Every structure is written in C-alpha cells, then in structure tokens.
Amino acid sequence: MTNSQNLICVTCPRGCSLTISYDDQDQITITGNQCKRGAAYAKAELSDPRRMIASTVRIRGGIHKMLPISTNAPFPKGKIMNLMAFLKSVEISAPVKMGDILIENVLNTGIAMVASRNMEKID
Amino acid sequence: MLTVHAYDVIVIGSGPAGLAAAVSAKKNGVNSVLVIDRDVEPGGILLQCVHSGFGLETFGEDLPGPSYAQRYILEAESQKINLLMDTMVLDITSDFVVTVSNETIGVQRLQAKAIVLAMGCRERSRAQIRIPGTRPAGVYTAGTAQRWVNVEGLMPGKNFVILGSGDIGMIMARRLSLEGARVNRVVEIMPYLNGLSRNYVQCLQDYDIPLFLNHTINKILGKKRVEAVEVVRVDQNRKVQPETAEIIPCDTLLLSVGLIPENELTRKIGVSMDPITGGAIVDNCFETSIPGIFVAGNVVHVYDLVDYVSQDGTTAGKYAASFIQCNWNSNRRKIPVIVEEPLRYVVPQKICPDTLRESAIRLLMRVSYPMEYPVQVSLFTDQKEILNKTYPYVRPGEMVSIQIPKSAYDLIMASQEVRLKVLRKE
C-alpha cells in the first residue's frame, strides 16, 4: 500500500503541484517538482514548515512612516504571530540602507530582520 | 507654458519598466535620458509590494518588491539618469513634445527625440464592476489598502471581505491577517483562482481564509460605513442565484478585480491599441504604431513576473536608442503573430524577422480558461510547425511563454506570419 499527499510548492512563482508518496517502509518519494528546491520544500513542509515573512516597522525621520523589512531566511510558521506582535514594538531611525540588519536573532530563531530598501533621513 | 528643454529619450514612469528602459538607453549610447514620474520617489508600485517573490529570474534571489526596485534605482543613479519626480505628464504628441506640470515649474514643455511610455497599470474599481447597494465608506481597491498599510501604516478596517482572487487581493488577505485583522473570505466569480497557486497556499491556506469560487458580491449594505455584504453563488453563465444569498458582516470590502494598463496618454497620441490587452499594439522592439514611441511594462499588458517587465523594458530602451541614432528603419518588415483559441492574446502582436539575427524573440501569451492537463504550445510559420513546448497545465492567471531562437531566422524570414496554438498533449 502506498499513501500519497499533494502539496503546492511555494518556493517560486511556478507553483508546481507536488505529490508525496509513502511506501510500506515510510520511504517518501516526491514527484511533480520542476527543480531540486521543490523536493527540499516538500520535506521541510512535512517536518518544519517555514515561510519568508515580509512586513513593515515604524521609522522616524524617513520619507514615509513605515519601512519595509523582511526575514533573511524562511521563518518557523508556528511563531509568525509572535514575530508580528514583536515587530509592533519596534521603531527604527532613518537613514537605513537596503540589507541593513535591523534585528539580529529575532525571537531566538537565529533569523535576522533586514531592511528591504534605502531610506534617507529628511529634515 | 513656454520653456522647452530638450532630451534625447524621455521615459514616462519610474517603475521597473521605466527604469530598465532608461538604463538600457543610456548603456546603448544615449546622452541625455530623463525619467518623469508623478510620485515623490522612483520605483513605481513595487515600493508598496513589501512581500517577497520578485527577481528570481533576474537576480536568482527571492527579493521583496522594494528591494527589487532599489536595485534599479541604484543603477539609474549610477548611470546618471535625470529624474523628474512629483511631476505629472499631461500630454504627449507624436512629434515627441511632452507637457508636464508640477508645483515648482508650473506647466512646461519638454522636447525628446524618442519616448518610452511606462505608466504601469491601475486597478479596476467599484464603478467599473457595478456592485449595487449603498455607497458607504469602507470599499477600497486592494492596492489602495496595500499603500495604506505598507507605506502609511494605517489599517483600513478590522473585518474584511475580499472580492476577486487576483494576486494583490490574496497578498493583502495575508498582510491584513498578519496585522491582526480578520479576513472572512475571498470571493471569486470564476470557477478557478485568478492569481498564482502559490499565493493560494501561502496567503489563504496558511491563514485559514476560505476561498469561495463561483460566488460574487451582490450588494453592499451599510449607511455610513460598510456593515455587511451579500454574497451569492453564480451559475455557469455567471448569473446570480438569489436563493443562495448569504449576509456576511464586515466593515471593509476590498476589490481585487483586475488591473488595466494606464493608457490615457497613449490613446491621446493616437497609437493603435489592442482591445484585448488594453495596451498598445507592439512589435518585438516594443515600438508602437507611431515611430519613435516605445512602450514598456504593464502599460503594454499586465505581466505576472516583474522580471519580464524589466527585460522587456531593457529591450524598449535599447531600440529607443537605435531610433535616435538613426540606425533604424521604421519601415522594416513586420509580420503578424496570430493566436488561436484558447489563447486569448499574445505580446508582441508583430515581430521583425530581421531582429532574430541579433537575439531570440520571446512571445508571452494568456489562455482564456484553465487546462488542467498537459498541453503543447506550438509555433507555426505559414509552412509548418517549427517549435513547441510542453506545459503540465496552463491557467489564465499564469502567463505562457515561448521563445523563437536565433536559429529560426531563415524560416521566419521566409514566412508571412507566425501562428500559435495550444493543444492537449496525448
């Protein structure tokens, strides 16, 4: 008997439909992926699902009130709402450069929050 | 309105298309390039698209929208491209006079030798889809809400219903959920998803937001502010079935019901338009029916990958440079690209066979309805099939592309047209 499960790979816009089949020995085979990253995604999705998280934080002295930021690696799905609650308490000061690390090791995940763009200081 | 300033190439719009075109014109030897935008800073709509998913093709990295834009802004700066921001383009003529207006200079005329139009697209609004009911506050396009949340830090409401399963709507469903709002459901009139499948997974499924296909919003309820919407099922002919009506309380309705190329200026110039794409009819150099008027990006047709927007912008900029350097023959031979059902449209609509000597030509198409089985996209000359490509499935929300290689030069030169077909693969 084999069992199977379907997933859509979210790693890139192609969005391949993956099929994960288990045989008697619980060995898994992944099909439907158009590249290697699809198989890695399927394995992670079953054991430790993660997502890239992009959001904004308040910024003082910039052209806009909000600065777009992002995780520098996929973030554990179960802790996303904790991350969002934490980000509400953060305020950054301009100037900022794209790629600047704004928060290191956020919520002890080993993941950093980085600035998605430059924002000059304006008077 | 007096002063006339002269530039070689003027680009309208500083999104990824306009910036790529400007940089490319400059790199191809044009001296003075000016980019004009009504926004206060360059970058276009991507500045408010804070989510990642941009640039995999171009940079091999999954970048947030603002980072993708930033790379092009930095390149434009290093190429010493002139930027005229906070300035509205009011009019353009077929002899390249651009009328602009802003607070400091008032109204001014600028003379160019070639023009690239890169005004992007805008969202369809309530007026264009005609939802009956009252006119309370709390009905916005998804893009307006995106700007409020991501740039201005304002929440448009607490309890949402989203009409339309396009990417912007789904991305906003996730964004609002992350910010603590409730998104009741996404309602889609068609029997299939309008955006990318990955956005269904990571924006709706991840946040337990139900998607209602074959449903629409029949009425908006509420006096001052939206209080509820009436959601109904539709039949195969998209006819409302009143007995299925359900009242869903909410304080905000977001519309994500499609994008339209922003072509008021283009029409004014008198460029020939494609009624299906809503953009100009172009050849593979992205020249319109008026010599020296080029177009780039979402103003041509709504792309789903920004990488292709930048690539095609680069092409437009390169040929705009050729145009003013006089190594250009506006009477060069063009042959039509014809699509057969279920292909809905193709861009470019014409190709210049002799450009195949320099580079391959990419054709981008959309289908009218989803085909959830393997299909073969084939390209024919007037003689025979010359190439094909297999897709595991094709969907209206995901562009289909096929590339004519340089090696097809002789075959294409000998043909009066190229024709594209999609057939089920047995």
Ligand SMILES: Cc1cc2nc3c(=O)[nH]c(=O)nc-3n(C[C@H](O)[C@H](O)[C@H](O)COP(=O)(O)OP(=O)(O)OC[C@H]3O[C@@H](n4cnc5c(N)ncnc54)[C@H](O)[C@@H]3O)c2cc1C
């Ligand atoms: C609300 C919204 C959200 C989107 N979200 C995504 C997404 O998440 N992912 C994705 O891949 N694509 C998204 N898109 C599509 C996106 O537009 C393209 O990927 C890309 O930004 C297109 O680049 P562009 O340069 O053609 O247009 P744009 O980036 O839209 O740039 C056009 C520029 O022209 C300027 N302009 C227009 N008219 C005038 C005028 N008369 N005078 C002066 N300036 C003018 C505008 O101010 C703007 O800066 C979105 C589009 C919209 C409308």
Ligand code: SF4
């Ligand atoms: S399997 Fe590869 S090609 Fe397919 S969606 Fe995942 S990353 Fe993209």
